[in-house]
């Protein structure tokens with residue numbers, strides 16, 4: 248298979264994370280081009296990763312292009328109006344990482360025949376440790392699915408979903424998830440500092456505990472619940488701490504994922520795909 252030309256529309260946080268991971272995976276800089284209105288972010292990407300920096304305007308796309316939409320969800324109608332013709336004439340595969348926006352909305356903007364994949368990656372992709380959920384429309388060929396699989400598997404783990412409605416849940420869990428984990432780290436660090444530990448040690452202990460536990464869980468066939476019981480001595484310190492977490496954590500997780508998934512549905516409803 249010839250190397251696909253990967254075209255990013257948008258040069259922000261998610262584009263940066265994917266490009267960083269792709270470059271480490273061995274995709275050549277000149278095989279990636281990045282389009283954005285200002286030179287601020289795309290210029291920095293060109294400097295750091297050797298990718299091609301291009302203005303926001305649509306270009307004649309090379310055959311075998313994979314176009315990754317990484318601008319904001321609400322901008323999609325205006326941006327795709329510009330890109331529609333070049334996408335069609337190159338028969339490019341269109342991949343959207345925009346939260347909430349459905350494949351039906353995208354094909355309304357680009358035409359029914361356009362092969363569309365929705366992807367929901369997350370920022371750990373920048374170190375090859377991402378988690379990406381993928382959903383392909385019926386017009387995406389098996390070869391195109393392989394291409395997308397290869398691109399995102401290079402920056403972490405890939406999960407294909409067959410029910411598009413669950414992309415909002417995948418977004419709430421894994422797209423937004425790094426922010427929840429980072430908030431958890433901040434909260435642990437602050438709580439330890441309140442008890443008198445210095446901040447540097449508190450941060451390092453919190454980080455290594457979360458990292459080590461995630462690695463242990465990934466390396467183990469036992470469930471998180473079984474591993475948790477290995478830490479918890481009856482009447483011991485962990486049981487005392489867990490009793491407090493258990494009061495609130497599960498309902499909070501349910502509320503947080505429900506709020507994030509609902510926001511995805513609202514982003515979709517707010518999008519105007521007609522003039």
Ligand SMILES: NC(=O)c1ccc[n+]([C@@H]2O[C@H](COP(=O)([O-])OP(=O)(O)OC[C@H]3O[C@@H](n4cnc5c(N)ncnc54)[C@H](OP(=O)(O)O)[C@@H]3O)[C@@H](O)[C@H]2O)c1
Nearest residue numbers: 257258259260261283284285288303317318319320345346
């Ligand atoms: N951040 C995440 O963790 C994450 C995770 C999964 C999915 N996503 C999705 O990724 C998308 C981007 O999010 P982000 O966090 O990366 O946002 P961001 O950092 O604000 O980046 C948005 C980018 O879009 C560019 N842009 C604005 N107008 C444009 C146009 N007309 N043509 C081309 N590019 C244009 C901006 O250009 P300038 O550089 O000139 O400002 C900027 O580079 C969103 O749809 C979001 O739902 C984000």
